[in-house]
Amino acid sequence: xxxxxxELWFLRRxxxxxxxxxxxxxxxxxxxxxxxxxxxxxxxxxxxxxxKWSVQEAYLExxxxxxxxxxxxxxxxxxxxxxxFEGIVSREELSSHLHVHPTLPDAIPFVFKYYQRxxxxxxxxxxxxxxxxxxxxxxxxxxxxPGTLKVGEVIVPxxxxxxxxxxxxxxxxxxxxxxxxxxxxxxxxxxxxxxEAQPYYTYRLLILPxxxxxxxYLSHHEALIPDMVGGLFLEMLGNDSAHALQFSxxxxxxxxxxxxxxxxxxxxxxxxxxYRSIVPNDERQFNAPGVRVPMLSLSxxxxxxxxxxxxxxxxxxxxxxxxxxxxxxxxxxxxxLGLLNAWEKNxxxxxxxxxxxxxxxYGIWIDxxxxxxxxxxxFEIMERCDGEHRVADIAAELxxxxxxxxxxxxxxxxxxxxxxxxxxxxTSPRRSLE
Ligand SMILES: [Zn+2]
Numbered sequence: 001x002x003x004x005x006x007e008l009w010f011l012r013r014x015x016x017x018x019x020x021x022x023x024x025x026x027x028x029x030x031x032x033x034x035x036x037x038x039x040x041x042x043x044x045x046x047x048x049x050x051x052k053w054s055v056q057e058a059y060l061e062x063x064x065x066x067x068x069x070x071x072x073x074x075x076x077x078x079x080x081x082x083x084x085f086e087g088i089v090s091r092e093e094l095s096s097h098l099h100v101h102p103t104l105p106d107a108i109p110f111v112f113k114y115y116q117r118x119x120x121x122x123x124x125x126x127x128x129x130x131x132x133x134x135x136x137x138x139x140x141x142x143x144x145x146p147g148t149l150k151v152g153e154v155i156v157p158x159x160x161x162x163x164x165x166x167x168x169x170x171x172x173x174x175x176x177x178x179x180x181x182x183x184x185x186x187x188x189x190x191x192x193x194x195x196e197a198q199p200y201y202t203y204r205l206l207i208l209p210x211x212x213x214x215x216x217y218l219s220h221h222e223a224l225i226p227d228m229v230g231g232l233f234l235e236m237l238g239n240d241s242a243h244a245l246q247f248s249x250x251x252x253x254x255x256x257x258x259x260x261x262x263x264x265x266x267x268x269x270x271x272x273x274x275y276r277s278i279v280p281n282d283e284r285q286f287n288a289p290g291v292r293v294p295m296l297s298l299s300x301x302x303x304x305x306x307x308x309x310x311x312x313x314x315x316x317x318x319x320x321x322x323x324x325x326x327x328x329x330x331x332x333x334x335x336x337l338g339l340l341n342a343w344e345k346n347x348x349x350x351x352x353x354x355x356x357x358x359x360x361x362y363g364i365w366i367d368x369x370x371x372x373x374x375x376x377x378x379f380e381i382m383e384r385c386d387g388e389h390r391v392a393d394i395a396a397e398l399x400x401x402x403x404x405x406x407x408x409x410x411x412x413x414x415x416x417x418x419x420x421x422x423x424x425x426x427t428s429p430r431r432s433l434e
Contacts, residue, residue, distance in 0.1 A: 001184040001329045004030070005321055009180055012075045012173045015114060015209040016040065016052040016147045019075075023170055024152050024207060027183065031190050033207075034155070036217065037148035044219040047212055050114060052147025053081050060098075060121055061137040063088070068131070069123050075174040076317050078140060079120035080112035085140045094136050100125040103307065107316035110175060114212075151217045152207035154186075156193040163202040163224070164255075164343065165231035165295060166190075166336075167282050171209035175319040177311065181329060182234035182299075183207055188333045189340075199344055201229070214285035230255025231295030232339065233283040237332035238324025239311040241300040242269035246278040248294035249287035255294045255343065258392035258402065262342035265401025266335045271303055279310055298336065300328070342392070342402045347420035349394070349409055350387040351427055357382060362415050371407055381408045385418050387425035 008026060012019035028035065038044065040051045058071035058078040071077040079099065089097075097120045101109035105125040113120065119140050152170075166189065168182035186205045193203055206217055218225065230253065245263045247256050251274065263270060275287065279301045286295035301310040313319040357364070359378070368375035377398055384394045395405045412418040 001188055001333075002321065002324075002326045004184050004187075005176055005180050005324065009176045009321060010075070010174050012055070013171055014053050014080045014112075014173055015171050015212060016050055016149045017054060019173065020171060020209065021150060024150055027152060027187060027207060030187050031154045031194065034153045036151045036153060036220065038151070038216045038220070039148050040146040044212075044216045047215045049149045049216060050081070050212065051144040054143050056141040056143065058082070058121065058140045058142070060094075060123075061139070062133055063135060063137060068136075069121055069127070074108055074317055076108040076110055076122055078142070079118070079122060080110070080173065081114045082121075082140055082142055083117055083119040084142045085119035085138055088135050088137050090135055091131060091133065094131070094138065095128075097121060097138075098123055098128055100128050101316050103309070104313070104316050104318060107313070107318045110172065110315040149209060149213065149216055151213050153217075154190045154205040154207075156190060156199065156203040158199045158202040160200055161202060162227045162229050163204055164340065165228050165286065165293065166203065166205040166234060167214065167231065167286075167295070168205070168207055168234045169210040169213065169282060170207050171213075174317070175315070176321050177236050177238045177319050177324055178314060179210075179235055181236060181238040181324055181332075185237050185329055185333050185336065186234050188329075189336045192333070192337060193340070199340075201344065203340065208282070210282060211285065214282040218285060218291055225291055225293065228286070228293040230259075230343070231283065231286050231293050232259070232336065233281050233295055233297040234299075234332075234336065235279070235281055235297070236299040236301055236310055238328050239300050239313075240323075240328070241302050241311065242271065243267040243332065243335060244278050244299050244301045244303075245270060245272045246283075246297040246299075247272065247275055248283065248296050249275045249292070250294045251275065253294035254346070254390070254392070256296060257396045258343050258346045258390075259296050259339055261392045261395035261400075261402040261405075262339050263335075264395075265403035266338045298332070298339075300332070342406075345406060346390050346392045346402075347422055348387055348390050348424050349385045349412075350419050350421050350425045351385040351417070352419065353417050357412075357417055362417070364411050364415065366408065366411070371404060377404065378408055381405055382412075385409075385412065387421065387427045
């Protein structure tokens with residue numbers, strides 16, 4: 001994953017651009033990938049596919065020709081999708097077009113103006129403060145032309161057409177944690193799933209430009225939407241923080257409940273938050289009206305702090321390979337695989353026993369030192385094996401990790417005391433409360 005990051009991170013990966021395409025084609029060598037193309041100008045629901053954008057040159061000079069800022073030094077020196085501009089401007093006029101990072105004085109900020117047409121350059125606060133001439137020369141040679149927006153799709157076919165969507169965006173030029181880490185983790189997850197036995201659910205990973213890529217894909221695959229049972233957006237998985245799981249718009253969905261229960265056991269330091277409360281991303285398009293796929297988001301966004309920020313180097317030239325590690329990417333990959341594995345196992349537990357099981361007679365004993373929760377909860381779990389609870393429902397009711405419940409269920413399965421069912425199969429007569 002770090003090798004891919006080193007190879008791709010510095011590319012000028014704007015929404016529709018040669019750098020984005022180059023990165024996507026390179027990723028397509030890693031896993032079998034279909035690449036969907038949507039031409040500039042095409043209407044996708046209420047959106048329109050933007051033009052392809054490229055930069056020939058962009059710089060700021062003193063009037064005697066001393067170059068102060070040059071996009072050749074760093075892709076972030078020009079606003080993504082900046083209009084072309086050439087002329088002599090006053091320092092005051094320049095100021096409103098020269099963007100700086102709000103909190104990092106030495107960093108170049110990532111600024112994009114996809115739909116509010118304007119020209120702009122970006123520099124560090126220190127550089128901007130050092131400008132003392134009255135007038136400067138600006139040259140921004142950018143080109144807008146028809147192109148195609150590309151969405152990469154990797155499919156792990158399951159036994160069922162019902163599917164889980166994974167998504168990550170690739171449109172952040174010369175940055176790493178946001179957004180390449182989500183992409184490389186997603187690709188590695190798919191590679192692993194393709195090597196394993198065929199899953200029950202179908203898994204699809206989308207690699208796309210943020211927002212517009214999701215809208216383009218969904219609007220062209222409306223027939224798939226009813227089969228999307230859940231999803232997970234991946235981003236910011238390399239920085240030094242615990243994992244953060246943000247629930248979908250429908251936090252009570254079976255998929256949310258399962259992810260929450262599984263997450264609890266997979267990263268005990270991790271934290272969870274409501275929809276939109278941690279970091280908003282492409283999952284918004286999946287959760288939106290008319291789509292309503294419960295897509296959660298997994299990141300390593302810092303716990304709520306003041307000033308609120310996902311992580312220190314966010315949207316800046318300091319978001320480099322130096323702030324991410326292979327170890328953290330691997331732990332995020334394993335966490336995603338653990339979440340998906342839990343979803344595969346999240347079936348109704350149907351009891352073949354009546355009354356409480358004679359546990360010692362069956363030799364069912366859980367080492368309380370290895371799994372104190374499982375041991376303490378053994379009876380509470382057994383009571384809920386009634387064909388009406390899925391594994392995650394039991395975990396949610398008891399407030400314990402999915403893995404702790406599964407450990408007990410696995411022993412019951414081994415002894416033939418229960419079986420698993422995809423549909424509810426209530427075994428216990430209900431009594432009214434009269
Ligand atoms: Zn971003």
